[in-house]
Amino acid sequence: MINDPRTTQTVLVVDDELDIRDMVADYLERQSYRCLKAANGEEALLVLRENEDCHIVLTDLSMPVMDGLEMIEKVRDEQARELQFIVMTGNGDKDKAVRALRLGVAEFLDKPVSWRSILEALKRAGANVDRSLSQSESLRQTSDLRDRLNAAEQQLFHSHRLAARQLANIARYKDAETLEHCERVGRYVRAMADLVGYSSRDAADIELAAILHDIGKVGIPDVLLMKLGPLSMDEFEVMTRHTLLGAEILKEQRDNPVFEIAYDIALYHHECWDGSGYPYGIAGEDIPVAARICAIADVYDALRSERRYKSAVDHDEALRIMTRGDGRTAPDHFDPNMLTIFLNNNERFARIFDALPDNSITATGVLESA
Ligand SMILES: [Fe+2]
Ligand SMILES: [Fe+2]
Incomplete structure (x- = not known):
């Protein structure tokens, strides 16, 4: 078993088969992941909307109501946040896997999936999330700093203008x-x-x-x-x-x-x-x-x-x-x-x-x- 020291990553497990869904979620929780569960794409969308801190989705592809690919497409359309998808594919899903690739899915696990491969994929996805979030944070800080500098520069410019105007006004009295x-x-x-x-x-x-x-x-x-x-x-x-x-x-x-x-x-x-x-x-x-x-x-x-x-x-x-x-x-x-x-x-x-x-x-x- 691979021991992953992370304690705070939240993973959404999406599978229409209750047994698989529960088994995977239970296992991941024992590995210190926080797990959310959904039975199909539609439920997954609702869960993601309510859980802003979830950045990893482990999903099956073939599901009723809304399948995995449709769910990924919809999530990509509506969510701007960083999301890593790990897709579990069966034998008949290869053509879907190509579509998934185009949607930015980086990890594919062939069914039957081993615990080891799930944990390794989660570890890579977690590292990608951390990297991406820290990049966004430093971009946000840079942009905040730039805004503050611009505001200070504007303020300085206006006080220079005022000082110059007031000085020009003095000449009026002469x-x-x-x-x-x-x-x-x-x-x-x-x-x-x-x-x-x-x-x-x-x-x-x-x-x-x-x-x-x-x-x-x-x-x-x-x-x-x-x-x-x-x-x-x-x-x-x-x-x-x-x-x-x-x-x-x-x-x-x-x-x-x-x-x-x-x-x-x-x-x-x-x-x-x-x-x-x-x-x-x-x-x-x-x-x-x-x-x-x-x-x-x-x-x-x-x-x-x-x-x-x-x-x-x-x-x-x-x-x-x-x-x-x-x-x-x-x-x-x-x-x-x-x-x-x-x-x-x-x-x-x-x-x-x-x-x-x-x-x-x-x-x-x-x-x-x-
Ligand atoms: Fe002059
Ligand atoms: Fe003059």
């Missing part, structure tokens, strides 16, 4: 730039990021970062921000420091992806492709790509907007200035590839401008949309 300008620049940059092929998460991050491009203006004296006429050389020099101040404000949070991009944008959004910008006069691809994109968005929106010291131009005139220059803005200021993308999709940017005119949103509204 009247350094209009909220709408900052929001529109964010939206142009988002549209550019989509066109360039950024993932939607990265595009959302860069949009938020771009809203903060002029955050450094909170550190510029009001007298310069409010000045009606053009700035003197010295005043302009002071104004250029908003890039360095912005970077100073954002640098402590650079371990957060939104603020890392925001730092690059705040510091470099006035750098020019031809090296004629500020604060460092760096050129070309030395300028981070997010800042190159933001520079195009910022200049377009500034041209379209009325400021204390200048009037607005329409969309076509803004494009003309960006492509031909006006003595202040020049096409060489912009990354040529990014400028081409901007020009090829220019109507999209006009729509963004038209959708969010100055004085159209409140501080509360901005926070709500975060």
Whole structure:
């Protein structure tokens, strides 16, 4: 006799012959299996529905009411749980055995069946059940962990967004730039990021970062921000420091992806492709790509907007200035590839401008949309 140490496996014994059914069940119980019994396929289905912990079925094939194969087919259809079938076949059942194979039956015992062969088959089936259940459990744990990580990531992303929006709101109290300008620049940059092929998460991050491009203006004296006429050389020099101040404000949070991009944008959004910008006069691809994109968005929106010291131009005139220059803005200021993308999709940017005119949103509204 084979001594199997298992104590908790539940086996459903299905046979229409009462003597065989009872004899097999009694024997298996003496071997420490828990046994359930059914006289045909239909009864077996009912027993399985009521016993979720049963994962092994030892069944005859030829039975009245519902035979073994039909039962296995029905169980496979309705039960998602792990089930191992051990089929006891007589001489005339070989063709049925082929069907059973197709239904995933792994064990066949030829009648007359020996106790030894039953115990060996049960042992293999039990090992398969254990393996399968532990795989499902580790898959479930992995999927739970993934869900929890996704939720934490979402939460972090939303708190980054909120922090960035609140910071952008501070600028409002200085009247350094209009909220709408900052929001529109964010939206142009988002549209550019989509066109360039950024993932939607990265595009959302860069949009938020771009809203903060002029955050450094909170550190510029009001007298310069409010000045009606053009700035003197010295005043302009002071104004250029908003890039360095912005970077100073954002640098402590650079371990957060939104603020890392925001730092690059705040510091470099006035750098020019031809090296004629500020604060460092760096050129070309030395300028981070997010800042190159933001520079195009910022200049377009500034041209379209009325400021204390200048009037607005329409969309076509803004494009003309960006492509031909006006003595202040020049096409060489912009990354040529990014400028081409901007020009090829220019109507999209006009729509963004038209959708969010100055004085159209409140501080509360901005926070709500975060
Ligand atoms: Fe700026
Ligand atoms: Fe700006």
